[in-house]
Amino acid sequence: MSSWFERMSEGLSRSRQRFVESMNVLLDRGPYLDQSFWDGLEETLILGDIGAETALEIVDHLQDQAARKALPDAYAVLSLLADQIAERFTPGGEEILEGEEGSVVLFVGINGTGKTTTVGKIAKEATDGGRHVLLGSADTFRAAAIEQLEVWADRANVEIVTRKRGSDPASVCYETIERGEAVGADLILIDTAGRLHTSADLMRELEKVVSVVRKRSKLPVYTVLVIDATTGQNGLAQAKEFHKALNLDGLILTKLDGTAKGGIALAVSSELELPIIKIGVGEAIEDLDDFDAHDFSEALIGDFSEQV
Amino acid sequence: MLESLSEKLQDVFDRLRGKGRLTEEDINEAMREIRLALLEADVNFKVVKSFVNRTKERCLEADVLESLTPTQNVIKIVLDELTTLLGQTDSKLVLSSRIPNVIMLVGLQGSGKTTAAAKLAYRLMQENHSPLLVACDVYRPAAADQLQTLGGEIGVRVYRGEGQDPVKIAREGVQDAIDNLRDVVIIDTAGRLHVDEEMMAEAVAIKEAVKPDQILMVVDAMTGQDVVSVVEAFAQEVDFDGVIMAKMDGDARGGGALSIREVTGKPIKFISSGEKPDSLEEFHPDRMAKRILGMGDMVSLIESAVRVQQDEQEAVEAERISRGQITLDDFLTMNRQVRKMGGIARLISALPGGDRALNSGQVDEGVLDSMETIINSMTKQERQKPDILNGSRRARIAAGAGVSVTEVNQLIKKFNETRKTVKQMMAQFGVTGTGKGKRGRRRRPMNLPGMDAMGGLDSLSMSDIQHFQDMMDNNAR
Ligand SMILES: Nc1nc2c(ncn2[C@@H]2O[C@H](COP(=O)(O)OP(=O)(O)OP(=O)(O)O)[C@@H](O)[C@H]2O)c(=O)[nH]1
Ligand SMILES: [Mg+2]
Numbered sequence: 001m002s003s004w005f006e007r008m009s010e011g012l013s014r015s016r017q018r019f020v021e022s023m024n025v026l027l028d029r030g031p032y033l034d035q036s037f038w039d040g041l042e043e044t045l046i047l048g049d050i051g052a053e054t055a056l057e058i059v060d061h062l063q064d065q066a067a068r069k070a071l072p073d074a075y076a077v078l079s080l081l082a083d084q085i086a087e088r089f090t091p092g093g094e095e096i097l098e099g100e101e102g103s104v105v106l107f108v109g110i111n112g113t114g115k116t117t118t119v120g121k122i123a124k125e126a127t128d129g130g131r132h133v134l135l136g137s138a139d140t141f142r143a144a145a146i147e148q149l150e151v152w153a154d155r156a157n158v159e160i161v162t163r164k165r166g167s168d169p170a171s172v173c174y175e176t177i178e179r180g181e182a183v184g185a186d187l188i189l190i191d192t193a194g195r196l197h198t199s200a201d202l203m204r205e206l207e208k209v210v211s212v213v214r215k216r217s218k219l220p221v222y223t224v225l226v227i228d229a230t231t232g233q234n235g236l237a238q239a240k241e242f243h244k245a246l247n248l249d250g251l252i253l254t255k256l257d258g259t260a261k262g263g264i265a266l267a268v269s270s271e272l273e274l275p276i277i278k279i280g281v282g283e284a285i286e287d288l289d290d291f292d293a294h295d296f297s298e299a300l301i302g303d304f305s306e307q308v
Numbered sequence: 309m310l311e312s313l314s315e316k317l318q319d320v321f322d323r324l325r326g327k328g329r330l331t332e333e334d335i336n337e338a339m340r341e342i343r344l345a346l347l348e349a350d351v352n353f354k355v356v357k358s359f360v361n362r363t364k365e366r367c368l369e370a371d372v373l374e375s376l377t378p379t380q381n382v383i384k385i386v387l388d389e390l391t392t393l394l395g396q397t398d399s400k401l402v403l404s405s406r407i408p409n410v411i412m413l414v415g416l417q418g419s420g421k422t423t424a425a426a427k428l429a430y431r432l433m434q435e436n437h438s439p440l441l442v443a444c445d446v447y448r449p450a451a452a453d454q455l456q457t458l459g460g461e462i463g464v465r466v467y468r469g470e471g472q473d474p475v476k477i478a479r480e481g482v483q484d485a486i487d488n489l490r491d492v493v494i495i496d497t498a499g500r501l502h503v504d505e506e507m508m509a510e511a512v513a514i515k516e517a518v519k520p521d522q523i524l525m526v527v528d529a530m531t532g533q534d535v536v537s538v539v540e541a542f543a544q545e546v547d548f549d550g551v552i553m554a555k556m557d558g559d560a561r562g563g564g565a566l567s568i569r570e571v572t573g574k575p576i577k578f579i580s581s582g583e584k585p586d587s588l589e590e591f592h593p594d595r596m597a598k599r600i601l602g603m604g605d606m607v608s609l610i611e612s613a614v615r616v617q618q619d620e621q622e623a624v625e626a627e628r629i630s631r632g633q634i635t636l637d638d639f640l641t642m643n644r645q646v647r648k649m650g651g652i653a654r655l656i657s658a659l660p661g662g663d664r665a666l667n668s669g670q671v672d673e674g675v676l677d678s679m680e681t682i683i684n685s686m687t688k689q690e691r692q693k694p695d696i697l698n699g700s701r702r703a704r705i706a707a708g709a710g711v712s713v714t715e716v717n718q719l720i721k722k723f724n725e726t727r728k729t730v731k732q733m734m735a736q737f738g739v740t741g742t743g744k745g746k747r748g749r750r751r752r753p754m755n756l757p758g759m760d761a762m763g764g765l766d767s768l769s770m771s772d773i774q775h776f777q778d779m780m781d782n783n784a785r
Contacts, residue, residue, distance in 0.1 A: 043353055046347060046353045046533065047352075047353050047533045047534075048533070049532035049533050049534070051347075051348075052343075052344050052347035052348060053344065053348075110530070110555070110558070111418070111420065111555065111583075112417070112418025112419065112420060112528070113418060114417075114418060142454070142583075143453070143454040143455075143457035143458050143461075144450040144451070144453035144454035144456075144457055145450075145454075147449070147450035147453045148448070148449045148450035148451075148453075148454075150449075150450075151449030151450060152449060196555065196557055196558045197558070197559075198557065198558050198559050199557070228418060228528075228530075230416065230528070230531050230532060230534050230535075230538075231530050231531070231532055232350035232530060232531055232532025232533065232535075232560065232563070232564070233347075233348055233349070233350050233532065233561075234350070234530045234558065234559065234560035234561070235530070235532075237559060237560075238530075238558075255416075255417065255418075255501075257501065258416070258501045258502070258503060258534070258538075259502070259503055259534055259537045259538075260532065260533075260534035261534075263532075264532060283417070283447065283448075
C-alpha cells in the first residue's frame with residue numbers, strides 16, 4: 001500500500017516523462033539523458049582505447065556541462081563531446097612534409113606498425129604534389145626490409161638509396177643525404193628498423209642515427225612516430241620512450257581501416273604535444289589520408305551515436 | 309606514473325585491511341580500483357565488466373563479509389577469478405601422427421607472423437623434426453624474401469612457389485614437404501583484417517586446401533580493446549586452435565590474453581619475445597598472471613592468499629570445537645593459549661565473578677607443563693582419537709614422558725571432563741554447527757580460546773556465565 005505522497009510523486013514523474021517525450025517528438029530531439037546513456041558513452045570511449053581514466057574524466061566533465069548548460073538531449077551532448085575530444089589533439093605539423101625549405105623525415109616505431117608502407121605512400125603523395133622525393137632504407141636489420149622499400153620506391157617511382165643488409169644505418173642516412181643534395185631532393189624519407197621501446201641498445205642506436213642526420217643535413221630534420229591503431233594503453237609508454245630518445249615532431253596513425261578506433265593516439269598527441277600528420281587506411285599506395293581531429297572524434301563515438 | 313596492477317590492488321587491499329569490517333561500499337570501492345587497473349592493462353571492457361560482477365558477487369556473500377578475515381578473502385577471490393580467466397593448464401603444441409603435419413599461421417598485419425613462423429620452425433628442429441616453411445604472403449612486398457632469408461639463417465627449407473595464388477602455393481608446399489621428406493609444414497600467410505571479407509575467405513580457402521592439423525593465430529601483445537572483435541572474427545571464420553602472443557619482450561601487460569581466453573575459449577600456446585629464432589616459449593598461465601599483475605608484488609598477494617587458507621583452516625577448527633568434538637591437540641592448544649593470555653589465574657580473574665572462583669579453587673600453573681609433556685609423548689593418532697588410549701598405550705606414554713601412569717590417567721580424565729563441558733556449553737550457547745561445508749554456514753563468532761575481548765559474551769544470560777565459571781572451576785582444580 002503506497003502512501004498518498006508516494007502515489008502523487010509517481011504520477012508527477014510519469015507525466016513529466018510524458019512531457020519530455022512529447023517535447024522530443026515535437027522538436028525532433030534525441031533520447032533523454034539517463035544513466036544508461038552515460039554508461040554507454042563511457043563504455044564506447046574505453047572500447048576505443050582512449051584509456052579508462054581519460055574516459056571517466058571526459059564523461060564526468062560532460063555530465064557536469066550537460067547539467068549546467070541544460071543540454072536538451074543526447075545529440076547535443078554528443079556533438080559537444082566530439083568538439084571536446086577534437087580540441088584535445090595537438091594541431092600543426094604541416095612543416096614536416098610540406099615545409100618550404102624541404103625536409104628530411106625519419107620514420108620510427110615498434111615492429112610492424114607500418115613504417116615502410118607509410119614511407120611508400122607518402123613518397124607517392126608528395127611526388128604527385130610536386131616534391132622531389134628521395135628514399136633511404138636505414139632498416140639494415142630485418143630480413144628483406146630493403147627489398148620491401150625498393151618495391152615501394154618502384155611503385156611511387158622515386159629514387160632510393162640502399163646498402164646491403166647488416167651495414168651501419170647511420171652511414172646509409174649519410175649517403176642518402178649526400179645523394180639528396182646532389183640531385184636536389186627536397187623531401188628525404190628515411191625508413192628505420194622497427195624496435196621495441198624497451199630495448200635500450202636499439203634505442204641508443206636509433207638515437208645515434210638521428211643525431212648523425214641532424215648534424216649532417218642542411219634541410220630541417222624531423223622524426224615521426226608511426227603507431228598502429230590497434231595499440232592499447234602501452235602505446236603511451238612506447239611514445240614516451242621514443243620521444244625521450246629522439247625528441248619527436250609528429251605522429252602517424254596506421255591501420256584505421258580496421259575496427260580499432262586508435263584512441264591511444266589521443267593520449268599520445270595531447271600528453272606529448274605531438275600533431276598527427278597523416279593516417280593510414282589500408283595497404284594500397286593511395287590509402288593515406290590527412291588527419292582531421294573532428295572526423296576522428298566522430299568516428300571514435302560513431303557506433304554509439306548510431307545506437308542512441 | 310604507471311603503477312602496476314598489483315600495486316593498485318595492494319593499495320586497495322591495504323586500505324581494506326585497515327578496517328576490521330567490510331561494508332558493501334568498501335567492496336564497491338575495491339572493485340572500482342580493480343576495474344581501472346584491469347582496463348589499464350588492456351583487458352577488454354566487457355571481460356572486465358563480467359569479471360568485476362562475478363568477483364563482486366562472490367565478495368558480497370555473507371560469509372566473506374562476516375568472516376574473521378574479509379580482506380584476505382577478497383584478495384583470494386580476485387586471484388582465483390584471474391587464474392580461472394587465464395586457464396589453468398599449460399597448453400602445448402601436440403603434433404598429430406599425420407605426416408607431414410601442417411601448421412597454418414594467421415593474424416592481422418604486422419602482428420609478427422613471419423618471425424613467429426621461423427621461430428616455430430627453429431623450435432621444431434630442436435625437437436628433431438624437419439620442418440618446411442611455406443611463404444603464402446603474396447601481397448606484402450618482399451614478404452617471401454623475408455621468410456626465405458630467415459629460413460636460410462636457421463637452416464630450414466623454404467617453399468615460395470610462383471605466381472600470386474596463395475592457395476596453390478600452400479598446396480604445392482605440402483607436396484614439396486612430401487617430396488623432400490619434411491615432417492612438418494609451417495604455412496605463413498599474409499596479414500589480414502578480420503573485416504576484409506575477401507581476405508578472410510582466402511584464409512578459409514587455404515585451410516580447406518591443406519587441412520591444417522593446427523591453426524595458430526598470432527596476436528600482438530600490445531593490442532588494445534579491439535583484440536576481442538579480431539579474435540572473435542578469426543575464431544568464427546577460420547576457427548584457429550591456439551594463440552601465439554608476439555612482442556612479449558615489450559612492457560605491454562598483455563591483458564588481451566585474458567580477453568582471448570574469455571571470449572573464444574582458445575588457449576594461448578606460445579609467447580614470442582624478440583627477433584632471435586630461439587625466443588619462442590611455451591605459455592604458462594601463472595607467469596602471464598604475474599605479468600598482467602606486474603611482476604614483483606605477486607609474491608605478497610600469494611602470501612595473502614595462503615594466509616587466507618590458514619585462516620579458513622582455523623575457522624574450520626573452531627567450527628569443529630564448537631560442535632564439542634575436541635581432541636587432545638585442541639586441549640594442548642587451549643592450554644597453551646591460556647598460558648599466553650597470562651595463565652589460568654589471570655584468565656579467570658578477567659571473567660565476571662572470576663575472583664570468587666580464584667578464591668575457591670587452587671590454581672596450579674605447573675600442571676600445564678606436565679600436561680604438555682604427556683601429550684607430546686603420544687602418537688598423532690592418539691592425540692586425535694583419545695578414546696583408543698588403552699592400558700598398554702598409557703603405560704608407554706607414561707614411560708616416554710617420565711611420569712607415572714596415574715598422572716596420564718588424570719590428564720585423560722581432565723580431558724574427558726573438558727570435552728563434556730565444552731559440549732554442554734556449546735549446546736547452552738545455542739552454537740550448533742551444521743557440519744556441512746564452509747559456504748552458506750552461519751557462524752556465530754564463537755571461537756573459544758581466542759575470543760576477542762570476550763565481546764561474544766554480550767548476549768549471554770546469567771546462567772550462561774554461571775555455567776562458564778563452573779567449567780573454569782573444573783579446569784582450575
Ligand atoms: N590494413 C592496413 N595494413 C597496413 C597499414 N599500414 C601498413 N599495413 C600492413 O602492416 C604490415 C606491416 O607493415 P610494414 O610497413 O612492413 O611495417 P613496418 O613498421 O615497416 O614493419 P617492420 O619494419 O617489420 O618493423 C604490412 O602487412 C602492411 O601491409 C594500414 O594502414 N592498414
Ligand atoms: Mg619496415
